[in-house]
């Protein structure tokens with residue numbers, strides 16, 4: 001069973017999930033896992049591999065199906081007593097059961113990829129994610145939910161069949177907690193949402209704006225951690241992803257499709273992740289927090305300084321990145 005352990009010095013949490021355990025000599029450096037034989041693909045609905053897994057279907061629509069992750073980082077709660085944190089080793093360290101849920105949102109067509117999803121597939125995927133989000137919210141012990149997508153082996157995609165994942169946890173994700181604290185501090189000083197202010201500032205400056213439609217604006221991040229790191233913000237103040245209506249999900253799909261395809265045109269076979277940062281499910285609404293989708297192209301490996309200092313050296317300016325992403329065809 002996975003366990004959450006707290007860093008006694010910083011307060012950050014990690015999940016220790018030895019179910020996927022390997023001996024040191026079994027670790028492999030990630031490589032593209034291309035599954036050409038679809039009958040062996042664990043995510044192809046008619047394959048032997050899929051039938052062998054005998055997964056519980058959580059949702060099934062025309063182009064999408066949702067199953068439980070085979071190696072969940074967070075597992076459904078069996079009894080109430082297991083939710084709380086506890087102290088171990090003479091009450092020195094703090095741990096808690098890794099309660100929650102972990103699902104795989106599979107696009108049925110093996111031949112598609114994040115780069116070839118059309119607006120209908122992408123919108124259907126977001127609709128299913130939202131529907132599963134609403135269900136997970138009701139599960140016992142769930143505090144925070146994060147939809148993510150890994151594209152390419154270097155971005156952590158271990159199976160070469162298009163799929164998103166939804167992580168539901170009993171703790172607020174470290175990164176979301178830090179953003180909430182910062183946003184609240186900013187609100188306290190300025191009386192406004194820092195994300196709304198970023199949007200207004202970026203639309204005025206224009207140098208980092210990549211794309212916009214009726215509801216969303218796509219901007220390279222001022223203090224980027226990766227070359228071409230890009231955030232998608234809803235233009236109107238909205239603290240919760242799950243409050244989106246269908247027409248907004250279509251606009252979100254439009255913005256995401258534009259951005260990832262532009263990245264792909266600039267850097268063919270670009271590995272990337274996207275993930276959604278939204279308000280924990282225990283909060284009703286927030287004036288200071290504003291949900292958003294972050295896209296992190298994995299074009300740089302962190303070295304000793306980045307890991308040692310926590311200070312990232314990004315070798316492309318976000319202003320240049322925005323220019324490339326705005327006009328992918330005209331790159332040199």
Ligand SMILES: [Zn+2]
Pocket residue numbers: 038041042043044110160161
């Ligand atoms: Zn497949």
Ligand SMILES: [Zn+2]
Pocket residue numbers: 193194195196197236237238288289290
């Ligand atoms: Zn806002």
Ligand SMILES: [Zn+2]
Pocket residue numbers: 179277292294
């Ligand atoms: Zn964020």
